[in-house]
Amino acid sequence: MxxxxxxxxxxxxxxxxxxxxxxxxxxxxxxxxxxxxxxxxxxxxxxxxxxxxxxxxxxxxxxxxxxxxxLALGHNHPVVLEAIRRTLDSGAPLHLLDLATAEKDDFTTALFESLPKEFAGQARVHFCGPAGTDAVEAALKLMQTATGRSGALAFTGAYHGMTAGALALTGNTAVKEPLPGGREVVRLPYPYAYRCPFGVGGETGADLAATYAERLLDDPSGGVVRPAAMILEAVQGEGGVVPAPDGWLREMRRITAERGIPLIVDEVQTGVGRTGAMWAVEHSGIVPDAMVLSKAIGGSLPLAVVVYREEYDGWRPGAHTGTFRGNTLAMAAGAATIRFVAAHGxxxxxxxxxxxxxxxxxxxxxxxxxxxxxxxxxxxxxxxxxxxxxxxxxxxxxxxxxxxxxxxxxxxxxxxxxxxxxxxxxxxxxxxxxxxxxxxxxxxxxxxxxxxxxxxxxxxxxxxxxxxxxxxxxxxxxxx
CATH class of the missing domain: 3.90.1150.10 (Aspartate Aminotransferase, domain 1)
Structure with missing residues (x-):
């Protein structure tokens, strides 16, 4: 063309x-x-x-x-189409809830091979409903179960989805105003150099954002009950393509780790090479407690997962289910996409x-x-x-x-x-x-x-x- x-x-x-x-x-x-x-x-x-x-x-x-x-590889990329055709021709079941299949095993292998080694070495994966918002809900529920706490820390400018819990974490008030109040969320300032919430911009603005978060959490009269998790985007997409400074991300990792607050990084839009690294967390070198993944991991088809440190795996069987967790075609297309991105730099x-x-x-x-x-x-x-x-x-x-x-x-x-x-x-x-x-x-x-x-x-x-x-x-x- x-x-x-x-x-x-x-x-x-x-x-x-x-x-x-x-x-x-x-x-x-x-x-x-x-x-x-x-x-x-x-x-x-x-x-x-x-x-x-x-x-x-x-x-x-x-x-x-x-x-x-x-669409990490664009529309109808040959490697994606070949993976889909091969799966269809094999007669593999296209829907099997969360049963083990060769396609799921291969996708999980490809995914874990692509993750930062320090994270992948101690990680487990949960297959969620087909959208990123489903994975956000699952990640919150996972951390609430593990910690016994209910609230969450989120950021100005954030976007995490349209279901109730994910929407409560989202910063855009226009999509939230018609709805009744959601779960308890404490909103923290996200560093945004051009429109700095502190009116100073640059590294100073990012430093102030980190200082504010730390002091608020430590203030006995700050009104913040220790939350189940902090969730953030390494680059805010819907929020206006605002990259978080690497130093600020490292500070958020330090602050949460020292206070026993699990850190969830939403990589729904930033994952699979989009930001110039396979995963956006690699720029800063932080190791989160959970990563929420969707979009490109399905090779253009619906797929969403939460990958998390195994110490948080406190769910009982059936604690978080969903009918469309076993999208065989998406797993085949996703594995092909992840490997192609890695193999071709x-x-x-x-x-x-x-x-x-x-x-x-x-x-x-x-x-x-x-x-x-x-x-x-x-x-x-x-x-x-x-x-x-x-x-x-x-x-x-x-x-x-x-x-x-x-x-x-x-x-x-x-x-x-x-x-x-x-x-x-x-x-x-x-x-x-x-x-x-x-x-x-x-x-x-x-x-x-x-x-x-x-x-x-x-x-x-x-x-x-x-x-x-x-x-x-x-x-x-x-x-x-």
Whole structure:
């Protein structure tokens, strides 16, 4: 398939074939109003290969969403398809609850071989329901059982899922406000250099965040009952692609270890090479008590597990069950994916390619003041869009520009590029390309993204300068 850029002009929503239009109409009528990605990308994909998705309209798109990080190898990678076909042809049972199978044994072997050795050497795995939120629930329940305690420590900006316990840990208030109160969660500040919760930024902000957490836990009048666990992300994804400093992570490990608080690291989105290491904890060298894994470990199919230190294995038989723990096809695809990433050095390549992309994006920020910050790790990148005319805060950050971000996302789609938003106020463009992205595709992604941001920014500038409606429309052609 060609990687040539789509025309820079055209409607925000591509004209659909009659069949595509009908599918979209039926979706709007039949599906829940909670649908999200379908609103952002009103297209009907009919074929996909690697990073390229073809819609029912015949247009091709470069997919920088990758199933929200699920598709480590992109769409329909040959090694994944071969593993699925081999499993189907073998006659292996596709559903066996939690019974032992050769496919599960092979997946577990591949997974443990990929984990940090100090962790894997004393670990056990529990197969959960098919989504990452199920694994978060299981990890919390595991630690509550092991410690006899109920509360949890979580962080500002966190995202851990949509089921009740995981949602209580999540920082985004918009998805929590309609619901009754959840379990007891103490919210701690996550280091976010651009929008530092302490107004200082940099290493000083991270040091203050660690000091605050430690002193709060030790304060007899701080109101914090010793919790069952602390849960954190080494890079917050939905929270706006905010990487935790390695030193801060080491401090969280020290603080929890000294106080007998189990540390759970949510690697649902960061795992399998995404951040430039097989697992994000490897950057800091910390050894958690549990890791929550999903998305890429299933090779594009639903699979979620908790891996934890065996000393916490206090569950009785049947203490945490689920019908869809035995997804044979996902285990086969996942084992193939994990081994392919390791054998071909894709984590190391993610680090190099991500650094190259970040460098060009930072250079672009020097040209376009609507880009407030560029950050990330490996092939998990965020571009925060801001109001360039507003006054900066004490850290130099300007107010987020969510409406501008929506227009940039639309302009990207018009140019054949799929990117999604996240972070505070949904003003962060999130880039999650597959680890198999080629150099040619990197250039195409950056070219299309730069063109989209520049076009939307020019349209806004024309509007602010009092340009006529006709002139403003011309400046923002292809973005509305």
């Amino acid at each position: 060609t990687l040539a850029a789509e025309p820079a002009t055209g409607p925000t929503v591509p004209a659909q074939t009659p069949g595509g239009d009908a599918v979209l109409r039926r979706q709007r009528v039949r599906e829940s109003s909670a649908r999200t990605y379908a609103r952002s990308f009103p297209i009907v994909p009919v074929r996909a290969n690697g990073m390229t998705v073809e819609g029912a309209d015949g247009r091709r798109y470069l997919d920088c969403l990758s199933g929200a990080g699920t 894709l984590a190391e390549r993610a680090a190099l390619v991500g650094a190259r992309m970040a460098e060009r994006l930072r250079a672009l920020a020097g040209e376009l003041p609507v880009i407030g910050d560029v950050r990330g790790r490996g092939l998990m990148l965020g571009v925060e869009l801001v109001d360039p005319d507003a006054e900066p805060d004490a850290c130099g950050a300007r107010p987020a520009a969510p409406a501008l971000a929506v227009r940039v996302r639309e302009a990207c789609l018009a140019r054949g590029l799929i990117v999604e938003l996240g972070g505070r106020y949904d003003a962060v463009l999130r880039l999650l390309p597959p680890l198999t992205i080629t150099d040619e595709q990197v250039d195409a992604v950056l070219d299309r993204l730069a063109d989209a941001i520049a076009a939307v920014a020019a349209g806004d500038a024309a509007g602010r300068s009092g340009a006529s409606g006709e002139a403003a429309a011309t400046a923002s052609a292809g973005t509305r």
